Amino acid sequence: MKRFAQLYDELDRTTSTDAKLRALRSYFEEAPLGDAAWGLSFLAGQKIKRLVQSGTLREWARAKADLSPWLFDECYATVGDLAETVTLLTASSQSGGEAEELGLKDWVEGRLLTLRGLAPELQTANLDAWTEGLTQTELFMVIKTLTGGMRIGVSRTLVERAIAAMVGVDQAVIARRLMGEWSPTEAFMHRVFSQDPADAERSQPYPFFLASPILPHESVENEPAYVEGELGDPSRWFAEWKWDGIRGQLIKREGEVFLWSRKDDNLTERFPDLTDPAARLEDGVVLDGEILCWDFDAWLPLDFGTLQTRIGRKALGPKILSDAPAVFLAYDLLERDGDDLREQSYEHRREQLRQVVDALVSKRVFIDESFPVESWRGLEALRQTSRERRVEGVMLKRAGSVYQAGRRRGDWWKWKIEPLTIDAVLTYAQPGHGRRANLMTDYTFGVWDGDEPGQGELVTVTKAYSGLTDAEFAEMDRWIRKNTIERFGPVRRVEPVHVFELAFEGVRASSRHKSGVAFRFPRMKRWRKDKKVEDADTLVLVREMTTV
Amino acid sequence: MPSAIAFPVTTCPIHADHRGIACPAGDFWIDPWKPVDTAVVTHAHADHARPGSKRYFAAEPSVPILRLRLQKGADITGIPYGQPFTLGDTQVSFHPAGHCFGSAQVRVEHAGHVAVAAGDYKRERDPTCDPFEVIPCDTFITEATFALPVYRWDDPAQTADDILDWWLDNQARKRVSVLACYALGKAQRLLGMLAERCDARGIARKRVFVHGALDPLIGVYRDAGIDMLDTWKLGESGRAKGKVNPFRGELILCPPSAIGSPWMKRFGKATEVDAAMASGWMRVRGVRRRRGYDRGFVLSDHADWNDLVRTCQETGASKVYCTHGNTDVLSKHLQELGIDAEPLETEFGDDDISESSVESGTES
Numbered sequence: 006m007k008r009f010a011q012l013y014d015e016l017d018r019t020t021s022t023d024a025k026l027r028a029l030r031s032y033f034e035e036a037p038l039g040d041a042a043w044g045l046s047f048l049a050g051q052k053i054k055r056l057v058q059s060g061t062l063r064e065w066a067r068a069k070a071d072l073s074p075w076l077f078d079e080c081y082a083t084v085g086d087l088a089e090t091v092t093l094l095t096a097s098s099q100s101g102g103e104a105e106e107l108g109l110k111d112w113v114e115g116r117l118l119t120l121r122g123l124a125p126e127l128q129t130a131n132l133d134a135w136t137e138g139l140t141q142t143e144l145f146m147v148i149k150t151l152t153g154g155m156r157i158g159v160s161r162t163l164v165e166r167a168i169a170a171m172v173g174v175d176q177a178v179i180a181r182r183l184m185g186e187w188s189p190t191e192a193f194m195h196r197v198f199s200q201d202p203a204d205a206e207r208s209q210p211y212p213f214f215l216a217s218p219i220l221p222h223e224s225v226e227n228e229p230a231y232v233e234g235e236l237g238d239p240s241r242w243f244a245e246w247k248w249d250g251i252r253g254q255l256i257k258r259e260g261e262v263f264l265w266s267r268k269d270d271n272l273t274e275r276f277p278d279l280t281d282p283a284a285r286l287e288d289g290v291v292l293d294g295e296i297l298c299w300d301f302d303a304w305l306p307l308d309f310g311t312l313q314t315r316i317g318r319k320a321l322g323p324k325i326l327s328d329a330p331a332v333f334l335a336y337d338l339l340e341r342d343g344d345d346l347r348e349q350s351y352e353h354r355r356e357q358l359r360q361v362v363d364a365l366v367s368k369r370v371f372i373d374e375s376f377p378v379e380s381w382r383g384l385e386a387l388r389q390t391s392r393e394r395r396v397e398g399v400m401l402k403r404a405g406s407v408y409q410a411g412r413r414r415g416d417w418w419k420w421k422i423e424p425l426t427i428d429a430v431l432t433y434a435q436p437g438h439g440r441r442a443n444l445m446t447d448y449t450f451g452v453w454d455g456d457e458p459g460q461g462e463l464v465t466v467t468k469a470y471s472g473l474t475d476a477e478f479a480e481m482d483r484w485i486r487k488n489t490i491e492r493f494g495p496v497r498r499v500e501p502v503h504v505f506e507l508a509f510e511g512v513r514a515s516s517r518h519k520s521g522v523a524f525r526f527p528r529m530k531r532w533r534k535d536k537k538v539e540d541a542d543t544l545v546l547v548r549e550m551t552t553v
Numbered sequence: 554m555p556s557a558i559a560f561p562v563t564t565c566p567i568h569a570d571h572r573g574i575a576c577p578a579g580d581f582w583i584d585p586w587k588p589v590d591t592a593v594v595t596h597a598h599a600d601h602a603r604p605g606s607k608r609y610f611a612a613e614p615s616v617p618i619l620r621l622r623l624q625k626g627a628d629i630t631g632i633p634y635g636q637p638f639t640l641g642d643t644q645v646s647f648h649p650a651g652h653c654f655g656s657a658q659v660r661v662e663h664a665g666h667v668a669v670a671a672g673d674y675k676r677e678r679d680p681t682c683d684p685f686e687v688i689p690c691d692t693f694i695t696e697a698t699f700a701l702p703v704y705r706w707d708d709p710a711q712t713a714d715d716i717l718d719w720w721l722d723n724q725a726r727k728r729v730s731v732l733a734c735y736a737l738g739k740a741q742r743l744l745g746m747l748a749e750r751c752d753a754r755g756i757a758r759k760r761v762f763v764h765g766a767l768d769p770l771i772g773v774y775r776d777a778g779i780d781m782l783d784t785w786k787l788g789e790s791g792r793a794k795g796k797v798n799p800f801r802g803e804l805i806l807c808p809p810s811a812i813g814s815p816w817m818k819r820f821g822k823a824t825e826v827d828a829a830m831a832s833g834w835m836r837v838r839g840v841r842r843r844r845g846y847d848r849g850f851v852l853s854d855h856a857d858w859n860d861l862v863r864t865c866q867e868t869g870a871s872k873v874y875c876t877h878g879n880t881d882v883l884s885k886h887l888q889e890l891g892i893d894a895e896p897l898e899t900e901f902g903d904d905d906i907s908e909s910s911v912e913s914g915t916e917s
Contacts, residue, residue, distance in 0.1 A: 017838075018847055018848050019827070019847050020845065020847055021824055021847075023824065070702060072702055073886075073889060075885070076702060076882070076885075076886060079701060079879070079882050080701050080702055080703045083701055083703065083837070084703055084837050084839070085837075085839055086838075086839070089837070089838060089839075090703060093703040093705070093836065093837075094702055094703060158842075438839070439839050439842070440839050440842045440843045441839060441843065442837050442838070442839030442840060442843075443837060443839070443840060444840075444843065475843075
């Protein structure tokens with residue numbers, strides 16, 4: 006594990022891309038193939054499910070450090086990460102690292118994975134023996150893996166670049182090899198390191214081409230004029246709707262169907278209502294599109310909350326399949342008859358897509374319309390109908406453009422509608438996690454439950470964590486620490502004096518929240534220092550914004 | 554003293570009021586945050602030594618630093634460590650606190666009761682100041698900046714070696730090493746420790762460039778005969794001219810506020826510079842990452858958790874007051890250990906001016 010811990014430190018200790026690339030490359034050049042496979046698995050963000058309950062780890066560290074439970078909780082609240090808290094409390098500062106060098110593969114397969122399902126006493130007894138003398142980094146990696154939260158602060162793109170440079174093939178080739186499901190084995194590493202650019206697996210999706218947001222921030226006054234300035238002649242662009250679902254690739258190769266999400270989850274088993282009709286697709290095709298739950302009467306998508314009931318659920322009863330029926334809205338074709346179409350033009354791919362989907366004739370898999378842009382004003386008028394169409398705005402795709410890999414600016418843009426906003430009052434705060442450890446960045450907001458602003462009580466409607474600048478967060482942090490009225494562990498009740506404009510994508514009725522509403526993607530848009538608490542909005546107003 | 558109360562037999566002569574830690578029997582305040590007639594100052598950091606008072610008493614070695622930091626012509630009386638003097642009805646003396654050069658604990662004795670206000674302190678070795686002395690007392694006022702068990706310091710010699718290795722490694726790769734540290738105490742301690750480690754490891758001493766804000770204080774330490782690496786002061790302006798970056802391989806010390814500021818441009822492209830910070834806050838990863846440092850060295854002039862608890866116990870005090878930082882955590886823990894402890898509301902560690910806060914980044 007020493008070599009991987011060294012890589013971890015090297016990546017952690019620099020903010021330079023070049024230095025990270027060098028560190029990654031030399032790791033893959035030096036590490037034994039079996040170890041490199043696990044290294045790559047961690048670097049690529051593959052998850053190992055939690056192996057030891059956090060309560061067990063917490064208790065182990067607490068006993069080892071001889072702390073009262075409340076004192077452990079204070080530490081956790083400040084550090085903001087359980088594995089790091091455990092490490093800081095238990096790592097011995099004098100240690101020179103693991104006594105005998107054991108490779109990463111042996112550590113993971115021979116030790117950590119064997120802990121799953123063991124009785125807590127056995128788990129901690131093993132931990133005692135194995136962690137003896139580990140350095141802080143080594144211990145941190147072990148604990149992180151046990152909590153299922155092991156991740157390394159390096160982008161997938163960077164990992165792909167490093168391997169591509171080492172192997173001597175295009176990054177896109179490596180990207181494709183790392184798509185989909187794979188096990189960290191030596192055999193897999195042979196394929197990753199193969200110098201034959203055609204080598205790939207039949208179930209594997211292509212790297213997704215991701216659109217960039219067209220607006221750098223939410224404060225552009227005249228959006229059509231801004232878009233025209235950025236994108237120029239409208240006749241060079243096609244528009245599609247921007248759906249609020251799960252981006253996916255629907256694959257049929259060698260008679261078998263696969264469904265993948267952009268997050269690399271294999272959804273094939275989760276959506277029989279999509280994969281069944283897709284079995285009738287012609288062979289050797291890869292469709293790119295959006296997975297949605299659909300209201301067939303209104304011929305509109307159901308909200309994201311309904312789709313969420315399908316995700317993460319393995320047992321699909323008849324009720325859920327009829328309450329939350331899924332559709333696949335195809336908008337691109339990446340492969341036909343086994344040929345990679347990504348270098349073909351947008352128009353050509355769309356035409357091929359039409360042929361493929363028309364031949365299928367299914368109400369579960371259909372094409373999302375694409376229309377040429379005539380004028381930016383006209384498109385803006387159409388975009389303003391987004392909310393009633395239950396879409397998030399429009400996508401813009403450049404005529405003649407090829408299908409690239411990853412988020413590349415230039416050819417695909419997303420132009421979202423203005424979010425909904427309300428003014429709400431900061432009522433509680435607690436420290437954030439990771440980069441925001443020990444900084445008050447997680448806020449709870451309330452609005453008035455009376456008929457008019459300033460009337461009744463402030464009732465909690467949502468939490469929000471993002472949207473302020475570092476300087477604003479620092480200022481709030483100082484203010485919160487000085488104006489805490491009451492503490493509940495890490496949570497602080499503060500004087501209700503600050504008003505924030507919150508932006509969000511929608512509100513839906515929710516029986517799980519006391520206020521009866523749940524926000525979609527809430528964030529802080531502006532700190533309204535000009536507003537008083539009495540000016541904040543009401544729950545009545547929020548409820549009026551509720552969609553189906 | 555009212556005879557109805559059997560215990561305590563003596564009364565603590567000091568308490569906090571709106572001006573600072575007050576001692577009515579001696580008619581003075583310790584580290585007052587509002588101007589007073591008589592201020593007794595533990596050390597020269599801005600949240601402890603504030604201008605505006607009529608006269609100041611301080612440990613003798615800290616007087617030259619106070620002269621730089623208090624108002625011009627301030628009336629400052631320096632008293633050698635360990636030498637008692639009388640203020641009102643009290644006996645007062647200064648004792649080394651080990652926080653930085655000239656830092657002191659204030660011992661106040663009145664009617665048989667001894668109270669010690671430790672100010673900021675640490676127990677680790679520091680070649681640039683006298684070591685902390687445990688002063689037996691009835692009432693002890695401790696700081697609580699790093700009062701959480703996750704704050705445990707490594708051997709400072711090891712940390713100094715890590716810093717030296719980082720510099721040498723950057724030197725080998727022709728990169729610029731910029732190390733952020735607080736201007737008073739930490740910068741000089743780093744220079745002193747690096748000198749020691751160079752000698753111990755048989756590495757030739759090299760001179761270090763320092764930001765203008767650090768220079769006068771380094772001068773005070775040198776005048777006091779403290780052994781440190783040689784330093785060159787960087788000018789206000791000027792950027793690397795010519796093709797070869799003259800700062801390649803060099804170590805530069807600067808205050809944290811300089812990191813990421815236009816001042817850094819003189820050292821060449823961002824890709825040629827490694828920025829690091831030496832502070833106790835660097836113990837938590839998220840804090841370092843938020844501030845964008847490549848490296849964080851855990852080195853503090855404050856006591857870590859174990860030393861805070863140990864010190865409170867060693868003084869034998871029956872009452873402990875905790876100021877600035879995690880005061881409620883330390884108080885509660887001391888109570889569990891059977892020591893009567895409670896937080897004391899002060900304005901030390903106030904974020905705008907202090908060296909004790911995470912976000913100001915200017916400590917510790």
